[in-house]
Amino acid sequence: METQRLGKPDQLGQLDKVEYEIFSHRLFNIVEEGRIAMGHVSASPVVVEGGETLCAFYTPEGEGFLTGAGILLHVTGAADFVKRTLDWYRDDPGICDGDQFLWNDPYVGGQHTQDNIIVKPIFYQGDLVAWVGSFMHTHETGAIDPTGTCPRATEVFHEGIRSFGLKIMDGGRFRQDIFNTVTLNTRDPDLVGLDHKAKIAGNNVCARLFLELVDRYGLDFVKTAMRKMIDDGEKMARERLRKLPDGTWHSQLYGDSSGLEQRPFKVVCTVTKKGEEIIFDYTGTAEQNPGSLNAALPATKGRLFCVLMSQLFWGLPWNEGTVRPMRLIAPEGTVVNARFPAAVSNAAIGMGGLLGEVAHECIAKMLHAAGGEFLEDAVSSYSGSAQHAYWYGINQAGKRFVGTVLDTFSRGFGATPFRDGVDTGGNVIAPAGSIADVEMFELKYPIMYLFRQHARDSGGPGRFRGGVGGEAAYMMFGGRNVTMGAYGCGLQTAVSYGLFGGYPAPPSRTFAVMASLLKERMAGGWVPASAEELASMGGSKKELAANQPEFAVGDYDVVFNKWLGGGGYGDPLTRDPEAVARDLQDRAVSRQAAEGVYGVVLDAEGHPDLAATARRREEIRAERLRLGRIWENAGTELP
Numbered sequence: 001m002e003t004q005r006l007g008k009p010d011q012l013g014q015l016d017k018v019e020y021e022i023f024s025h026r027l028f029n030i031v032e033e034g035r036i037a038m039g040h041v042s043a044s045p046v047v048v049e050g051g052e053t054l055c056a057f058y059t060p061e062g063e064g065f066l067t068g069a070g071i072l073l074h075v076t077g078a079a080d081f082v083k084r085t086l087d088w089y090r091d092d093p094g095i096c097d098g099d100q101f102l103w104n105d106p107y108v109g110g111q112h113t114q115d116n117i118i119v120k121p122i123f124y125q126g127d128l129v130a131w132v133g134s135f136m137h138t139h140e141t142g143a144i145d146p147t148g149t150c151p152r153a154t155e156v157f158h159e160g161i162r163s164f165g166l167k168i169m170d171g172g173r174f175r176q177d178i179f180n181t182v183t184l185n186t187r188d189p190d191l192v193g194l195d196h197k198a199k200i201a202g203n204n205v206c207a208r209l210f211l212e213l214v215d216r217y218g219l220d221f222v223k224t225a226m227r228k229m230i231d232d233g234e235k236m237a238r239e240r241l242r243k244l245p246d247g248t249w250h251s252q253l254y255g256d257s258s259g260l261e262q263r264p265f266k267v268v269c270t271v272t273k274k275g276e277e278i279i280f281d282y283t284g285t286a287e288q289n290p291g292s293l294n295a296a297l298p299a300t301k302g303r304l305f306c307v308l309m310s311q312l313f314w315g316l317p318w319n320e321g322t323v324r325p326m327r328l329i330a331p332e333g334t335v336v337n338a339r340f341p342a343a344v345s346n347a348a349i350g351m352g353g354l355l356g357e358v359a360h361e362c363i364a365k366m367l368h369a370a371g372g373e374f375l376e377d378a379v380s381s382y383s384g385s386a387q388h389a390y391w392y393g394i395n396q397a398g399k400r401f402v403g404t405v406l407d408t409f410s411r412g413f414g415a416t417p418f419r420d421g422v423d424t425g426g427n428v429i430a431p432a433g434s435i436a437d438v439e440m441f442e443l444k445y446p447i448m449y450l451f452r453q454h455a456r457d458s459g460g461p462g463r464f465r466g467g468v469g470g471e472a473a474y475m476m477f478g479g480r481n482v483t484m485g486a487y488g489c490g491l492q493t494a495v496s497y498g499l500f501g502g503y504p505a506p507p508s509r510t511f512a513v514m515a516s517l518l519k520e521r522m523a524g525g526w527v528p529a530s531a532e533e534l535a536s537m538g539g540s541k542k543e544l545a546a547n548q549p550e551f552a553v554g555d556y557d558v559v560f561n562k563w564l565g566g567g568g569y570g571d572p573l574t575r576d577p578e579a580v581a582r583d584l585q586d587r588a589v590s591r592q593a594a595e596g597v598y599g600v601v602l603d604a605e606g607h608p609d610l611a612a613t614a615r616r617r618e619e620i621r622a623e624r625l626r627l628g629r630i631w632e633n634a635g636t637e638l639p
Contacts, residue, residue, distance in 0.1 A: 015224055023217060023225050024066075030209040031055040031068035034202040035432075038134060041198035044191055045444060047136055049436030050406045054135040055202050057210065057226075058082045058119075060128045064320040065229045069432040071135070072309055073111055073302040073348065075318060078133040080109035080298055082119050085165050097123040098172030100200055101165040102182065104141075106156065107340050111299040111348035113141045113160040114148045116195065118168065120203040124214050130226070132210065134202035138195040139390070140402040142186040143345070146392035147404055149487040151547035153259070153292045153343035161185050169200060187392065188402045233321030237313055238276035241325055244370050248272045251361035252284075253354050255335075255385070256492040256507075257546035259291015259346060264493065265335060267354045271362035278312075280304060280359055281329040282336045291547060292346040293489060294338035295355060299347035300330050303356040306429045311363045311379065350489035350546065352429070353385030353496075361497045368417070368499070380414030380421065380466055380567030381496035382428045387488030387510050387546060389474070389559050396446045396478035403445040405474070405561075407452060410435045412459050412467030412565030415502060421467030421566035423454055423588065446479025451529050455562045456587050461597045462502030462568020463575050468588050469505065469565040473534060475518070476557045484559065486510055486548040495564075502568030503597075510544040513537060514557040522556075531560050572598045573617045577608035 034055035039048050046052050054074050056067035062082035067075045081103040089095055100120045106112050119133040141148030141160025148160040156162070161182060168178045179196065183189040214222050252268045268284035288294045295303075308326060309318055316322050330337035336355050338344055360381065368378040390404040410424035427433055438449045450473040459466035476482055489495060494504035509531075516539030518528070528534045535541060537558075542551070553559075580600040583589040594600045599620045601612035 015221065015228060019217070020225055020228065023213065024229065026213060027057065027066050028068065030206055031057065031066065033209065034132070034134060034206040035068050035070055037205040038136060038198040038202040041194060041201045042136065043194045044138070045436040045440045046139060046404070046406055047195065047198070049434065049440050050409060051433045052137045052406065052430060054078070055206055056133050057206070058131040058133065059226055060130060062086060062131065063230060065226045067318045071137070071430040071433060072306045072318065073429050074109070074115060074117065074135045076109075076298070076301045076305050076320070078109060078117050078119065078135060079320060081117050081165070082131045082133065084108050085119060089165055093167060095121050095128070096171050097121070098169060099167055100169035100203055102163045102168045102178070102196065103165055105162045105164055106299060106344050106347065107296045109298045111302060111352070112149065112345040113143065113162055114138055116163070116199065118196070118199040118203060120169070120207055122207045122210055124211060124219060129214065129219065129223070130210060132203050132206040134199040134206070136195050136199055138192055139404050140186045140188045140192055145485060145550065146187060146402045147390045149345045149349060149388070150292055150343065151259070151485055151487055151549045153345055154290055155341045155343050157341060159292070159343060159345040168196065187400060191402070229317055230319055230321035233317040233319045234324045236316045237322045237325050240313065240316070241273065241276045241278060244273060244366060244374065246274050247366065247369065249362040249365045251358040251497065253358050253495055253497065254493045255293060255350065255354050255489050255495065257291070257293055257350070257489055258289040259293040259343065259547050262492060262545060265289060265293070267335065267358050269358035269362055271359065271366065273366060277325050277327065279327045279329065282334065282355070283329060283331055285331065285334045285336050288333055288335050288338040288342050292343040292487070293350045293547070294335050294342050294344045295347040295351045296344045297330060297337045299344065299352070300336045300355055301328060303352050303429070304328060304359055307356050307359045307363065310428045311360055311377070314377070346487055346489070346547065349388055349487055350385050354489065357381050357496055364499060375417055378499065379416050380460065380462070380499045380502055380569050381504060382411065382414050382566055385489040385495040386411070386563045387486055387491060387508050387544070387561065389484060389486045389510060389561055391445065391447065391482055391484045392550070393446070393482035394480040395444070401445055403441070403447070405436070405441060407435050407470060407472050407561070408563040409433050410470050411563060412469045412505065414566035415460070415462050415464035415466050415569035417569060418464070420464045421459060423459070423467040424470050425467050446477055446482060448475045448477045449473070450475050450527055450558065454587065455565070457590050457593050458505060458562065459565035459588065460496065460498045460503040460505045460568035461572040461593065462498055463570025463572065464568065465575070465583065465588070466498070466502070466505055466566030466568045469563045471531065471560065471562040473528065474559045476553050477555050482553050483550040484512070484553050485550040486544045489546050490564065491546050496567050498567040499569045501571035503572065504567050505565040508564050509562045510560065512542045512544065512553065512557060512559045513539050514542065514553065515539040516556070516558070518558065519556045531562065534558055534560055573620060577610060577613050581606055581608050
């Protein structure tokens, strides 16, 4: 099968500028319409409410030229799926009009097996002119553990069924045999089936509207515009890099779990910028873990794309051209480029924050060094990794369910040289993501929220503090044979960073309280509203590990999850005492943190005593000097 080539570079200037802008904006609206279509078909709160979807267009050769505002982790991975489809299936079984191919192998693209992508070739008058891909995180894969993010996994074969371009639509005909195979091998075939049909619907909407644009503008115009989008992205990225100083910046963070046991491992990133090119080098990173706290190379590429688009190339096109000036060095056999068949199901949740935030810190330091117009773009950590709980069993309607919550999408944003971070501001990987309404989860799953609120002291302290994260308590109610587990990273180590004296956000925390007095107390009208009140209910308390295998839970058992905020900027002892007092009033910080970390002495009504605060801060500085020590091996690599 032969495909037509796009317009040559010397033809790009021939496009009418107004028509090109109209075309580009219309194309973006089309991928957004595709995402809306997916939301109308799917029944998953993660998709419908959380917005964890993506639609994107690709050239006939598989280069991404436009993506929507869903979850940016998968822009590069979907391109790899298109290219592999071309490599493997061009001749047998062939790529034809009306075909759609289902992929989810994390060693080809995506983050883990839950990331299901269906790619569709778009034909015009018999010629392949583009591809469209629709992605969705489907939280069940038929793995050894529910959801497919597996606390017990030691190889990818434990993490669920993998699809390698299954032709789920064949010439416009729905393949029931393929559909049954990929749904009935899971614990929740209804949910998985609707998610796959939603991706097919999204592709159909995008393809139909794309062809309407071809009819309107003509094929030559569309081909040239597609190439111009990519080339414009590259030109703008190189132009921005030329404005930044040349240099080398370094960062490292530590994870706290191998996936099977609590133990530390290191992720290192060195960024070198020269001229209009930039290199991200992960040399020095720990060898791959025996459990699922690993990332295959596509996952690392996807996370780095998110960091670049949000921190360095903001405002530039979301396409393959924008990242052409970037080179990635990820040594094979490390946690950022695991060798097959290593388990990688925790690539998005546990590993993602680590490998993304070390790159983010290097970029922030580079922007700070640039100063001027770039100074306000130097942002402290966007909260790093998190932990998610999941449940499996029979719901209140008598149906089998697999459920997880994405409340941790409401993470705190990092502080800047001029302002505090945004409280529960969002997630850098998902510009259009959100947290689902409480009622949506309670409708589908045997779960009742006792509270969901800002988490005090969860933002990194600093002259400007990081935005706070959140916390929630989930009570089991109305289900049968329910078990729960958890997956993630960052319960014992700070998987985020502060800038120039600012502190990182403290570790997250998850625990369960079982067989307590909650039922009796609720009958009397009392409902707990904090972690401390949950702990006061008696019963047995179980602190969950970063990767927690399943255990049984019953009605009135409660799971508490506290997730991360953003990193701070500048020394906390230089924060305005009045700002600390407002934080105390707003429950962003505790009195203990106000006095012990910020050095602000408050009266009984919460007002700062400026004279006493000045003395207290001098005492803290003196204590720092007393406890400090001179590092005698300066110039060598940190351990």
